[in-house]
Amino acid sequence: xxxxxxxxxxxxxxxxxxxxxxxxxxxxxxxxxxxxxxxxxxxxxxxxxxxxxxxxxxxxxxxxxxxxxxxxxxxxxxx
Numbered sequence: 890x891x892x893x894x895x896x897x898x899x900x901x902x903x904x905x906x907x908x909x910x911x912x913x914x915x916x917x918x919x920x921x922x923x924x925x926x927x928x929x930x931x932x933x934x935x936x937x938x939x940x941x942x943x944x945x946x947x948x949x950x951x952x953x954x955x956x957x958x959x960x961x962x963x964x965x966x967x968x
Contacts, residue, residue, distance in 0.1 A: 890923045890955060893931040900935050903949040905956030909966045912936075912946045916963055920948070923955050930955065 893901055909916070912934050920932045932955065935947040945968060950956040960967065 890920060890925045890950075890952070891931050892921065893933040901933050901949070903931075903933060903951045905950040905953060907948045907956070907960065907963075908938075908945045908968050909948060909963070910945055910968060912948060913966070916948065916959075916966070919962060920955075920959070923958070925952055925955055 893903075895901075917934075923932075930952045932948065932950045932952075935949070937944055938947055948959065950959065
């Protein structure tokens with residue numbers, strides 16, 4: 890899959906979102922190497938989101954299939 894980026898303050902809002910304490914190197918590499926490369930099959934991370942005195946990262950996907958597989962692979966990290 891391709892990582893979506895535009896620049897500072899331009900975070901997308903993809904439909905499939907997961908809150909994790911911190912995005913690990915394994916998560917990042919898994920997303921980069923996941924075998925999707927078509928249109929609307931991108932992913933993105935919102936780093937250091939703080940809400941209600943909690944800080945976490947948000948991993949988000951355009952693809953439902955990739956989101957489902959991510960949730961299985963990293964279920965213990967999702968909060």
